[in-house]
Amino acid sequence: MQAFTQLNGLVAPLDRANVDTDAIIPKQFLKSIKRSGFGPNAFDEWRYLDQGEPGMDNSKRPINPDFVLNQSRYQGASVLLTRENFGCGSSREHAPWALEDYGFKVIIAPSFADIFFNNCFKNGMLPIVLKADVVDGLFNQVSVTEGYKLNIDLSAQTITTPAGEVHPFEVDAFRKHCLLNGLDDIGLTMQQQDKIKAFELKHQQAQPWLFN
Amino acid sequence: MAKTLYDKLFDSHVVTEENGTALIYIDRHLVHEVTSPQAFEGLRLAGRKPWRISSIVATADHNTPTNGWDKGLSGIADPVARLQIETLSDNIREFGAKAYFPFMDSRQGIVHVVGPEQGATLPGMTVVCGDSHTSTHGAFGALAHGIGTSEVEHVMATQCLVQKKSKTMQVVVNGILGKGVTAKDVALAIIGKTGTAGGNGYAIEFAGSVIRNMSMEGRMTLCNMAIEAGARAGIIAVDDTTINYVKGRPFSPKADQWEAAVAYWNTLHSDEGAAFDATVTLNAEDIQPQVTWGTSPEMVVGIDGKVPSLEMAKNEVQRGDWERAYAYMGLTPNTLISDIQIDKVFIGSCTNSRIEDLRAAAAIAKGKHIAPNVKLALVVPGSGLVKAQAEQEGLDKIFTEAGFEWREPGCSMCLAMNADRLASGERCASTSNRNFEGRQGQGGRTHLVSPEMAAAAAVAGHFVDVRDLS
Numbered sequence: 001m002q003a004f005t006q007l008n009g010l011v012a013p014l015d016r017a018n019v020d021t022d023a024i025i026p027k028q029f030l031k032s033i034k035r036s037g038f039g040p041n042a043f044d045e046w047r048y049l050d051q052g053e054p055g056m057d058n059s060k061r062p063i064n065p066d067f068v069l070n071q072s073r074y075q076g077a078s079v080l081l082t083r084e085n086f087g088c089g090s091s092r093e094h095a096p097w098a099l100e101d102y103g104f105k106v107i108i109a110p111s112f113a114d115i116f117f118n119n120c121f122k123n124g125m126l127p128i129v130l131k132a133d134v135v136d137g138l139f140n141q142v143s144v145t146e147g148y149k150l151n152i153d154l155s156a157q158t159i160t161t162p163a164g165e166v167h168p169f170e171v172d173a174f175r176k177h178c179l180l181n182g183l184d185d186i187g188l189t190m191q192q193q194d195k196i197k198a199f200e201l202k203h204q205q206a207q208p209w210l211f212n
Numbered sequence: 213m214a215k216t217l218y219d220k221l222f223d224s225h226v227v228t229e230e231n232g233t234a235l236i237y238i239d240r241h242l243v244h245e246v247t248s249p250q251a252f253e254g255l256r257l258a259g260r261k262p263w264r265i266s267s268i269v270a271t272a273d274h275n276t277p278t279n280g281w282d283k284g285l286s287g288i289a290d291p292v293a294r295l296q297i298e299t300l301s302d303n304i305r306e307f308g309a310k311a312y313f314p315f316m317d318s319r320q321g322i323v324h325v326v327g328p329e330q331g332a333t334l335p336g337m338t339v340v341c342g343d344s345h346t347s348t349h350g351a352f353g354a355l356a357h358g359i360g361t362s363e364v365e366h367v368m369a370t371q372c373l374v375q376k377k378s379k380t381m382q383v384v385v386n387g388i389l390g391k392g393v394t395a396k397d398v399a400l401a402i403i404g405k406t407g408t409a410g411g412n413g414y415a416i417e418f419a420g421s422v423i424r425n426m427s428m429e430g431r432m433t434l435c436n437m438a439i440e441a442g443a444r445a446g447i448i449a450v451d452d453t454t455i456n457y458v459k460g461r462p463f464s465p466k467a468d469q470w471e472a473a474v475a476y477w478n479t480l481h482s483d484e485g486a487a488f489d490a491t492v493t494l495n496a497e498d499i500q501p502q503v504t505w506g507t508s509p510e511m512v513v514g515i516d517g518k519v520p521s522l523e524m525a526k527n528e529v530q531r532g533d534w535e536r537a538y539a540y541m542g543l544t545p546n547t548l549i550s551d552i553q554i555d556k557v558f559i560g561s562c563t564n565s566r567i568e569d570l571r572a573a574a575a576i577a578k579g580k581h582i583a584p585n586v587k588l589a590l591v592v593p594g595s596g597l598v599k600a601q602a603e604q605e606g607l608d609k610i611f612t613e614a615g616f617e618w619r620e621p622g623c624s625m626c627l628a629m630n631a632d633r634l635a636s637g638e639r640c641a642s643t644s645n646r647n648f649e650g651r652q653g654q655g656g657r658t659h660l661v662s663p664e665m666a667a668a669a670a671v672a673g674h675f676v677d678v679r680d681l682s
């Protein structure tokens with residue numbers, strides 16, 4: 001996994017609550033057996049005017065000019081600013097894959113759906129929870145400032161605005177450690193093999209029917 | 213100290229714990245074709261093998277067609293979908309599984325219908341699957357939740373999951389449900405009350421007399437929708453209803469293990485006085501048949517209600533959501549729900565495709581016919597075994613005589629990955645669980661209801677109160 005330490009990134013605002021993973025990456029693209037290449041279909045139904053199917057040449061498709069991420073001022077954004085319960089619905093990890101492939105490294109919202117939140121960390125992305133009024137303030141600043149960037153520092157756990165305002169954020173210590181060092185979970189868990197085997201043995205003695 | 217059921221299930225699976233982050237052991241891993249190929253590929257690249265093959269039960273469901281089975285795999289017109297289904301078979305052949313029900317097997321079906329039906333879901337288990345509706349299995353007093361594909365790979369390789377303990381919420385529904393009010397209506401009423409983010413960070417335990425009196429199938433419907441309230445896991449205490457359901461299934465404990473298993477299972481309930489982080493209470497008598505009007509399951513009202521108007525929105529953000537929902541759904545505020553005409557009907561999905569669901573829908577459809585404005589009414593059983601049972605009871609005949617199509621099992625129009633889908637602008641009464649934009653087909657408009665309400669809408673051509681029929 002790629003490490004995440006610090007980012008000074010252009011911010012794109014997606015001013016909707018309850019953005020679900022079906023919207024982030026529609027079901028027809030889940031037929032792929034690969035884990036890359038989903039970026040051009042991130043937010044497919046909002047982003048294009050036609051109906052997207054796998055295998056299309058996305059560069060030739062009609063763009064929806066009303067969709068915020070299509071505005072020229074947000075091209076190259078790596079920070080997504082959005083509203084509560086982002087990533088709700090399906091557990092599809094294709095959603096963070098698509099956002100990451102699109103170029104987002106950080107997502108800021110007042111709250112996230114649990115499974116999506118968890119999936120982000122597995123893909124070197126940092127979801128950040130800020131209070132609703134702070135998020136509101138950021139939305140206001142983004143809308144009036146072309147080229148609005150935020151500086152995100154994971155080890156210090158801070159977001160710094162262009163005006164120098166600092167917003168601290170919380171992150172779980174274990175996840176932070178993995179993200180800062182780009183550590184692969186499976187490798188880490190494998191170091192506990194002996195404990196897993198010991199647990200398994202005890203568990204099997206207590207509930208042998210689980211091992212039929 | 214008095215423990216909640218969630219605490220008991222979590223604590224009994226902790227392999228090791230450090231600073232609140234635990235490694236928990238996974239007893240059952242359910243696998244389907246959409247969220248597993250990248251996980252198997254990861255194992256292959258790293259030269260890893262599954263830790264315990266006997267924990268894996270797999271089936272193909274999301275992508276499989278619901279008709280044209282006589283042509284076999286070659287009947288799947290979409291080559292990308294076919295490849296994904298074949299890839300699952302290849303992967304299971306290479307890595308192994310306790311059981312695999314491939315496309316067209318007589319026991320194939322929606323993974324959350326198949327697991328319990330086979331006795332592969334048991335009380336006290338930890339159950340995971342790369343699918344958010346894994347919460348369904350919590351109906352058995354199991355700790356069950358959806359995981360992402362990276363975690364699918366992690367569980368395969370290590371039999372464990374890295375987890376932090378959730379907070380606990382108790383949802384209590386007391387009283388007696390009125391005629392025509394089902395587990396689905398209870399689930400939607402709860403979500404209407406908590407909101408779709410209300411359960412974020414929580415495991416929900418459903419309790420109260422309504423749940424105690426519910427069948428296992430109803431309990432599965434309820435736990436299935438826990439994720440729509442934002443909770444990864446929904447759980448229900450074990451009782452005789454649970455134990456009677458589990459008894460005699462193919463993977464249930466054998467005779468010599470049965471008594472020990474039951475003795476343990478009988479401890480799987482929250483202790484008297486156990487503390488929850490939050491409690492929500494509903495009265496059964498207040499719950500009517502529910503219909504969603506918008507693009508989130510929380511946008512729901514009773515059948516005698518109306519599409520709410522903007523003044524009722526709680527804040528600016530919700531006002532924006534509602535405005536977008538009106539536009540997408542093609543509805544205006546204050547429209548009576550019973551005035552909403554439908555184009556299609558879908559009876560199926562892991563929420564409502566079990567035998568009791570089909571019986572209930574058939575009872576409404578019997579001797580009637582779908583309305584002329586209903587272009588398609590699909591009945592998609594949850595599994596091959598549900599289908600066989602329904603056919604034995606003659607339910608297929610009731611449906612086809614009433615103008616419904618009787619299909620092969622799978623996820624079908626719940627997520628419209630296969631050919632079953634809504635065209636843009638079409639409106640559907642659906643027994644599934646998500647009414648998100650585009651969920652049943654780009655531009656499609658979904659209204660979530662119970663099987664009874666879906667069948668009644670099919671016959672009337674618009675939503676009607678099932679309680680007024682008969």
Ligand code: SF4
Nearest residue numbers: 345561562623626627
């Ligand atoms: S029926 Fe629908 S919700 Fe259930 S597993 Fe299939 S796609 Fe997911």
